[in-house]
Amino acid sequence: MTKTKMRTYSYFFLLPAGIIYFVFYLLPTILSFFFSMTRWTLTKWTYIGFENYATFFSETSLSIGFRNTLVYAVVTCGLKVVLGLLLGAFLTSRILFKNYLRSVIFFPTLLSTIAVGIAFSTMMHPSHGMFNTVLASLGITGPDWLGNTKIALLSVAMVDVWKGVGVATVIYIAGISAIPQEYYEALKIDGGNNYSAFWNITLPLSRPAMNSVIILAFIGGLRSFDLIWAMTKGGPGFTTDLIASIIYKQYQAGFYGLATAGNVILFIAVSVLAFPLYKFLTKSEVNL
Template sequence: MTPTASVKASPERTAGPADPRRTAPPRTAPGRLRRTLIAWGFCSPFIALFATFGVWPIFSSLTMSVTDITSRDLRTPFRVNFVGLENYNALFSDPTFARAILNTFYFVAVGIPLTMVIALALAVALNSGIQRAKVFFRVAYFAPVVTSVVAIAVVWRYLYKPDGMINSILALIGIHGPDWLNDPSWSMPALILMAVWRHFGIPMVIFLAGLQAVPAELYEAARIDGATRWRAFHSITLPLLRPTTLIVAVLLSVSYLQFFEEPFVMTSGGPLDSTTSISYYAYEQFGFGNYGLASAASYVLVAAIALLSFVQFRIFRAKA
């Protein structure tokens, strides 16, 4: 006898209480359009300013980087010719630009780690060791950030003179100091030292905020387990500061790769192009009227910033 399959009827779903959101009348098209137009009206001043002073200059400089435009072509823009990558080829064929690339990456490779180490050390001291006058030290360490670069340059030029304070201190221990800003071997280290002193304030504040977000219970547990301060710092503080370190590294990279103010006010790119940076090179070419070449140098700098930021995101990204 063949068994027959019995089919059970599924019970019907009982209708629940009506959802007031579903029973609400739909919004009318004129009312939605009116709200959209009002929102765009409030946003339009910012959009206009951003398009005028942000998008348009970027588009213009990108266009200039692939043309042969110079200062002579401003009154006759129709004579400008499309030259493709010739400006970029000219850049990398110029030994001055090659020296500017090496100077910039030397500045970045030494300046960023030194700034981060000093900023983190001071942040740790302000967060734990220094209890009295903590506010005073925070303000004092942050003061160089808000001080005029011209005033800073005047002071540091006096410090770097052959008979300045730095060489006087070195003479006390029997070291004959160099002519810092006029010696090609010492001009870049001198600018790096000044830049680190000038820029470590913001990373210090960011690191201090990151340290204050670390739970104190973790340090107490580590102390109970017998961990030393260095072990706790290495195993707790540094891993939890990875997002903060990423922010600091990216901000410093963007700032240091645009290395311009220090050579501009201190050395004018000398001596012997030892402090010429990519930004300063672009500035000089713009002053010479080589607008296409200056724009191409600027986009080489943009590519360097993007590449270094990508590498830093890969290195300091949070581990799963």
């Protein structure tokens, strides 16, 4: 069999996966761009050009939604990166019950996001929630965690971090475990301690793991919807509205073309922010 026939023959093995990828990813993406320029229902559509985009950007809540989305993504990403690194370094050290503690940290990731949102919204109730009940027993008046416009978004962000830091920790554990132990042994011979080992070996050589956590957490923050909706539905007012929740509200109201345009805008925004960030982070990775 010639090389050309071998190459053609091998491509047949990629065909099933290629068809699935086209049907369930590429085709819906292309159709989304088209239907974002229409006024459509389940039975008919009318082409209206860029009217949906103009309407979407004229929404009074859109600027608030963009700001909230960026704040939410930066806060959740930053905390997951820092806490995940500290937990990863701790759980790769010589401690007792290491495997048990790893499972405890990862457990919240396995829980349903909607269930977590409902549970924490109950615990954060201003009058009979668990958080304020505990604070009251200490003589402290607790805030309205989800009703105060100044802290509502950050309250949801903290729940997001609690639930998602386990994934970041697992990625860090994998990255730190891959660092050769000879580096740490050499540092000890030179008189280094645990502090210097962390700053001079663990931190720089876990950079690939850190980059993965940053990208995943940042994109996840930009696309976040379910936790926000379960806890606040974007309230009070537009205080916790993200781009995804604004899009969902448009779908609820029956403006399908407008909501599709919002999805396209979100897709472009994530791409514009994520790809340069990825290039910047991977440019200075430390290779073992």
